[in-house]
Amino acid sequence: MTAHHQDDQAETVLLHLFRGAGIKGLSGISATRLFSQGFLHRPFLAISRETLLTYATRHQLIWIHDESNVDPYFSRNFLRQQVLPLLKTKWPSVCKNLVRASELCREAQVNLDDLAEIDCPLLQALHNSTTSIELGCQELSVNQLMHLSDARLSNVLRWWLQKNAVRMPNYETLRRLFHEVIQADRDSSPEVRWGNWVVKRFHDRLSLHQVDLSLPLDTVQWLDFPNSLALPGIGTLSAQLAAEGIKLSPGSKLEIRFRQGGETLCWHGQTKSLKKLMQEWHIPPWSRSKIPLVYVNQQLAAVVGYAISDLFYSNNVLESYDIQLMMTFVFE
Structure with missing residues (x-):
């Protein structure tokens, strides 16, 4: 469990907005997520920093102060010390409103995930799986994707990569997946790489792999x-x-x-x-x-x-x- 609070959530939403994030990024910090063999909970996201500080002071709680939190060189600190205080002079409820916007984005993301499963039925098996590896969902059928619009195809690919715990490619790389891999001739074997990941196509199969840097296998x-x-x-x-x-x-x-x-x-x-x-x-x-x-x-x-x-x-x-x-x- 961590003590991320309302102000942290507001900062996160603004950071993602300035970086050009989509609906998922603007959903901000999740209240609960899988973590190792259990779950990570953040129960204070709806509570302001001021409220938590007042409670901790009143009850004489001890906490650790990270000196790096005061350095405005870091983007989050810059927002916390200079941007949000200025915004609060005009809109006192700005943090609360940003948190509410993140909740609306999270609801929209749930709907997009449901749409992805409708557009690509193979993803339905992955929805209730804790490990996609067990169900072989590193692969998708190209035939199920060809009829989709670019927007819905992008939604399916993002859902697929997210569920397989893959770092999301940038917009340009995602577009390359459309044109160089999915729309390629059936008898070709195209691939697109980013970071440690590569998506390859073989006939009707679109498959996800980590880049293989291993040496040839010995006898x-x-x-x-x-x-x-x-x-x-x-x-x-x-x-x-x-x-x-x-x-x-x-x-x-x-x-x-x-x-x-x-x-x-x-x-x-x-x-x-x-x-x-x-x-x-x-x-x-x-x-x-x-x-x-x-x-x-x-x-x-x-x-x-x-x-x-x-x-x-x-x-x-x-x-x-x-x-x-x-x-x-x-x-x-």
């Missing part, structure tokens, strides 16, 4: 198969006996590699290029290098989640292992 030996194998930055591989899956001969050397280029797979009676197979499976280009490839005695035996080589396929439940990947998502 990992699966020494204690079928026990689980952790792949840092990717997830965890598990293996269970199943009705069909990969068959291993005693003493086989098992290792996990990642695509480098030029791989082939014996599948459905043909030797096929892994690159072409991934295209047929509609795997986005940026995901292909992170799909685990199971090699047995230096031969490609399986593409986890997609295919098993004819040379290693078995439907004998006593010797067939189904290998699955539990993916790890990290959104900061």
